[in-house]
Amino acid sequence: MSAPTSALRTGRDPYHLGHGPSTGAPEYTGHGAGGPAPKRIVVGYGFWIFILSDVVLFSCFFAAYTVLIHARNGGPGPEIFDLRNTAEETACLLLSSFCCGLASLAVGRRSLLWTEVALAVTGLFGLMFIMLEVHEFTGLVARGDGPTHSAFLTAFFTLVGCHGVHVTAGLLWLGTMMAQFPAKGFKESIRHRYLCFSLFWHALDIIWIGIFTVVYLIGRTTP
Amino acid sequence: MTLLGKLTWQAFPLDEPLPLFSGVAVFLILIGIILWIWRNGHIPYLWREWITSVDHKRIGIMYFMLGSVMLLRGFIDAIMLRTQQAMAFDAPGFLPPSHFDQVFSAHGTIMIFFVAMPFMIGLMNLIVPLQLGVRDVAFPTLNSVSFWLTAAGALLVNLSLVVGQFDRTGWLPYPPLSELRYSPGVGVDYYCWAIQISGVGTLMTGINFVTTILKLRAPGMHYTRMPMFCWTALASNLLIVAAFPVLTATLAMLLLDRYVGFHFFTDTAGGNSMLFMNLIWAWGHPEVYILVLPAFGIFSEVVSTFSCKPLFGYRSMIYATMAICIIAFMVWLHHFFTMGAGATVNSIFGIASMIIAIPTGVKIFNWLFTMYGGTVRLCTPMLWAIGFMVSFTIGGMTGVLLAVPPADFQLHNSLFLVAHFHNVIIAGVVFGAFAGYTYWFPKAFGFVLDERLGKWAFWLWLIGLWVAWGPGYIVGLEGMTRRLQSYDVAEWHPWLLVMAGGVGIILLGILAQIAQIIVSVRTRDQRRDLTGDPWDGRNLEWATSSPPPSFNFAALPNVTDLEPYWDIKTRAREIGELARPEPQYEPIPMPRNSPTGFVTAFFATITGFSLIWHIWWLVILGLVGAYATFVGFAWRDHDEVLIPAEEVARLDRANRAARATRLQEQMAERESQRESGR
Numbered sequence: 001m002s003a004p005t006s007a008l009r010t011g012r013d014p015y016h017l018g019h020g021p022s023t024g025a026p027e028y029t030g031h032g033a034g035g036p037a038p039k040r041i042v043v044g045y046g047f048w049i050f051i052l053s054d055v056v057l058f059s060c061f062f063a064a065y066t067v068l069i070h071a072r073n074g075g076p077g078p079e080i081f082d083l084r085n086t087a088e089e090t091a092c093l094l095l096s097s098f099c100c101g102l103a104s105l106a107v108g109r110r111s112l113l114w115t116e117v118a119l120a121v122t123g124l125f126g127l128m129f130i131m132l133e134v135h136e137f138t139g140l141v142a143r144g145d146g147p148t149h150s151a152f153l154t155a156f157f158t159l160v161g162c163h164g165v166h167v168t169a170g171l172l173w174l175g176t177m178m179a180q181f182p183a184k185g186f187k188e189s190i191r192h193r194y195l196c197f198s199l200f201w202h203a204l205d206i207i208w209i210g211i212f213t214v215v216y217l218i219g220r221t222t223p
Numbered sequence: 224m225t226l227l228g229k230l231t232w233q234a235f236p237l238d239e240p241l242p243l244f245s246g247v248a249v250f251l252i253l254i255g256i257i258l259w260i261w262r263n264g265h266i267p268y269l270w271r272e273w274i275t276s277v278d279h280k281r282i283g284i285m286y287f288m289l290g291s292v293m294l295l296r297g298f299i300d301a302i303m304l305r306t307q308q309a310m311a312f313d314a315p316g317f318l319p320p321s322h323f324d325q326v327f328s329a330h331g332t333i334m335i336f337f338v339a340m341p342f343m344i345g346l347m348n349l350i351v352p353l354q355l356g357v358r359d360v361a362f363p364t365l366n367s368v369s370f371w372l373t374a375a376g377a378l379l380v381n382l383s384l385v386v387g388q389f390d391r392t393g394w395l396p397y398p399p400l401s402e403l404r405y406s407p408g409v410g411v412d413y414y415c416w417a418i419q420i421s422g423v424g425t426l427m428t429g430i431n432f433v434t435t436i437l438k439l440r441a442p443g444m445h446y447t448r449m450p451m452f453c454w455t456a457l458a459s460n461l462l463i464v465a466a467f468p469v470l471t472a473t474l475a476m477l478l479l480d481r482y483v484g485f486h487f488f489t490d491t492a493g494g495n496s497m498l499f500m501n502l503i504w505a506w507g508h509p510e511v512y513i514l515v516l517p518a519f520g521i522f523s524e525v526v527s528t529f530s531c532k533p534l535f536g537y538r539s540m541i542y543a544t545m546a547i548c549i550i551a552f553m554v555w556l557h558h559f560f561t562m563g564a565g566a567t568v569n570s571i572f573g574i575a576s577m578i579i580a581i582p583t584g585v586k587i588f589n590w591l592f593t594m595y596g597g598t599v600r601l602c603t604p605m606l607w608a609i610g611f612m613v614s615f616t617i618g619g620m621t622g623v624l625l626a627v628p629p630a631d632f633q634l635h636n637s638l639f640l641v642a643h644f645h646n647v648i649i650a651g652v653v654f655g656a657f658a659g660y661t662y663w664f665p666k667a668f669g670f671v672l673d674e675r676l677g678k679w680a681f682w683l684w685l686i687g688l689w690v691a692w693g694p695g696y697i698v699g700l701e702g703m704t705r706r707l708q709s710y711d712v713a714e715w716h717p718w719l720l721v722m723a724g725g726v727g728i729i730l731l732g733i734l735a736q737i738a739q740i741i742v743s744v745r746t747r748d749q750r751r752d753l754t755g756d757p758w759d760g761r762n763l764e765w766a767t768s769s770p771p772p773s774f775n776f777a778a779l780p781n782v783t784d785l786e787p788y789w790d791i792k793t794r795a796r797e798i799g800e801l802a803r804p805e806p807q808y809e810p811i812p813m814p815r816n817s818p819t820g821f822v823t824a825f826f827a828t829i830t831g832f833s834l835i836w837h838i839w840w841l842v843i844l845g846l847v848g849a850y851a852t853f854v855g856f857a858w859r860d861h862d863e864v865l866i867p868a869e870e871v872a873r874l875d876r877a878n879r880a881a882r883a884t885r886l887q888e889q890m891a892e893r894e895s896q897r898e899s900g901r
Contacts, residue, residue, distance in 0.1 A: 034442065035440070035441065035442035035443075035779065036357055036438070036439040036440065036441075036779075037438040037439065041438060042361050042434060042438050042439065045434050045437070045438050046361055046362060046430055046431070046433075046434035046438075049429075049430045049433050049434060049464055050430050052464065052465075053426060053429070053430065053464045053465070053467070053468045054468065056464075056465055056466075056468040056469060057468035057469075057471060057472050060468070060469050060472035060473065060476075060502055061472060063498075063502070064476065064487060064498060064502075067495060067498050068487070068493065068494075068495060068498070071486075071492075071493025071494070071495065072493065073486075073491075073492040073493045147483070147485055148483070148484040148485060148486065148492075149492070150486060150492050150493050151486040151487065151489075151492055151493030151494045151495065152493065154479070154485040154486045154487055154492075154494075155487070157485075158476065158479060158485065158487075172850070176854055176857065180857065180858075183858075184858075184860075189862070193857070
């Protein structure tokens with residue numbers, strides 16, 4: 001066995017992912033010749049792959065949006081977007097993500113109180129984001145610019161709405177996690193689940209940055 | 224709005240004898256089987272050992288059984304199609320157009336999604352963890368969810384036989400035909416929801432296997448020590464992760480068009496149907512390689528084992544696999560050169576398509592060179608492999624012809640194209656599945672299949688394939704377009720009669736396979752595989768007993784080279800005793816069985832069915848049920864069972880004893896040969 005892999009084998013946390021060794025098979029790293037990886041890495045890695053597939057899903061809606069952006073059917077174009085509302089949505093989502101990071105720190109310290117507080121604030125900001133989005137959508141529909149009016153509006157509502165559905169599902173998950181921490185404590189499987197949740201929540205931010213750029217910023221400059 | 228949405232008595236085909244009769248027959252058979260199982264008290268056993276099982280081997284077998292049942296269903300469709308076209312020269316035949324359209328749509332959908340996919344995913348489930356030398360996949364319960372969601376999709380497709388109708392737009396629902404305006408019935412909805420549900424299952428399989436292969440391998444197993452089947456499984460699952468979300472998104476767009484009046488692909492309000500073609504084939508072309516790459520892996524294993532030689536050009540095989548994996552995403556436009564994208568775009572995609580022939584050629588030559596100079600044993604799996612090499616090469620060459628845009632303008636949508644993809648899918652994927660099935664059957668069940676009937680099945684399938692689809696190329700060149708319910712060109716008629724004969728020969732092949740199972744099960748005591756290594760295999764799946772214990776390996780093998788099991792055997796033959804000393808037996812934690820998969824699929828089926836029929840209250844009930852299942856699963860405290868060390872020791876010692884006896888026999892044989900040689 002080569003030197004680097006044996007060094008990896010002895011390292012208890014070769015990827016510096018955090019809180020000490022896992023209880024599974026700590027001498028294995030899953031890297032190269034190192035044998036099966038510990039559960040924490042397997043779970044996180046698998047969830048990363050899921051996030052990548054979710055990004056591919058979004059890429060289709062992005063593609064549809066860019067293809068259909070000029071198909072207005074005599075209706076309005078991206079000039080109808082209210083950038084102020086978008087800025088507020090962005091602020092909510094980023095603050096929510098920041099609080100999710102704070103919750104991760106609290107989980108690391110095994111502080112139930114701070115975990116729950118940080119998660120509650122994360123959820124509140126997420127909820128505000130959803131309410132702002134619903135506000136934007138209902139405003140457009142009320143003005144007669146609903147998704148059935150033109151292919152452009154169809155693509156817009158679907159892309160942004162798909163992100164909204166993801167955030168809603170995330171809120172459902174977050175609520176479940178907030179119930180699980182007090183009920184189950186900081187046991188390994190719950191911490192793994194929280195790792196996945198935080199990955200999901202941050203990934204939604206990354207998607208939002210794409211939407212913010214492609215739909216709202218570039219959209220506003222598109223004739 | 225009524226309580227049952229659009230569902231009324233008119234949904235049942237009471238005035239159409241053919242679907243009514245077959246539907247009732249299937250229903251009665253199903254009820255009969257369930258009653259028989261219940262009467263004999265097998266339900267607790269089935270529930271405990273199979274339905275709730277999270278063991279990758281059991282799930283693999285269930286996938287394969289699902290594929291086999293659906294193969295029969297899809298094959299009945301094939302017989303109907305061939306019979307109709309044989310009869311329908313200047314005549315209406317026996318299938319009216321609306322029924323004929325459902326049959327060819329169902330045939331394609333079933334064969335790709337519910338036969339080829341379950342076969343390949345089933346074999347990957349059964350073998351990949353064994354070859355990697357580990358105890359299970361990364362996420363065992365998720366694996367069970369994947370399987371049951373696939374089964375739920377298959378159930379919905381079959382339900383359309385009696386409740387409502389199936390899609391009439393072909394195996395890919397091209398808009399604008401598939402839009403609500405032109406397909407107002409429930410057919411397209413059945414298609415979409417069945418594929419959405421099973422597609423989610425497939426995506427989760429992809430995630431599961433990428434994680435398994437990249438993160439869970441026996442100590443010492445570098446990437447360049449992984450068996451070829453694991454490499455092709457990795458490539459296939461990477462493609463699943465990258466391609467299936469595209470399918471989900473595309474069908475979601477179509478569903479939004481149909482359910483809430485959106486305008487992605489409509490021919491009004493700016494919708495663009497070519498967007499659908501591009502998106503669906505951005506999934507559809509990689510899908511072809513998702514199916515055939517694992518088959519390439521199976522052939523690599525089979526050719527090497529039955530030539531008694533290591534695989535020739537192992538590294539070039541990896542490069543070829545990964546090259547195909549990447550180029551698979553760069554050729555989708557060749558499915559619609561006639562879109563009118565222009566000469567430049569068509570040339571780029573034409574050349575990219577032809578380039579795929581290069582890594583595929585590398586593989587063919589590697590298999591041939593593996594056989595060259597080897598001691599070739601013509602057992603059934605090897606016959607499938609050789610039949611594949613010949614037939615697939617011809618099918619591949621017709622593919623290169625179709626990749627030439629000007630030629631494609633003529634051949635597009637003709638039977639030449641249909642002959643091409645049947646040629647590659649049957650010879651590649653189906654033969655691959657059968658090679659893997661005969662090769663790994665003893666691993667799964669502990670006894671070898673009957674060779675004589677297996678060879679009958681092979682020859683009937685091979686001859687049937689060429690009799691059924693060889694003429695397809697000819698009528699295609701004579702201008703016959705696909706999906707014709709009737710026609711009036713006299714030159715086509717004799718060829719279509721021959722094609723119907725071909726499907727009859729394949730039917731005999733399938734009957735031979737059914738007979739093979741019956742005969743083999745009846746005589747299983749004479750064909751037991753006691754050592755776990757019936758073919759003198761080379762990789763780790765043969766290093767454990769047949770069938771393997773739930774934990775696969777009493778101690779994780781330590782891999783020091785490519786072909787780890789061959790090394791172990793060679794060393795054992797040198798020193799005259801088992802190479803590895805008895806390990807220190809320890810209790811092994813294994814994942815606990817879980818009904819999560821079954822319950823999730825139950826709610827998914829209910830949700831899908833009620834979405835198809837617009838029964839909204841039931842949709843909500845189904846979704847709440849699915850969420851409750853997830854929370855219930857998330858709430859459980861004990862997710863592992865401990866297999867006691869004594870149990871591990873008992874099972875492993877029995878297998879070691881059988882292997883030691885076999886080794887002594889082999890040593891004695893060799894000794895006597897040497898004596899007589901002198």
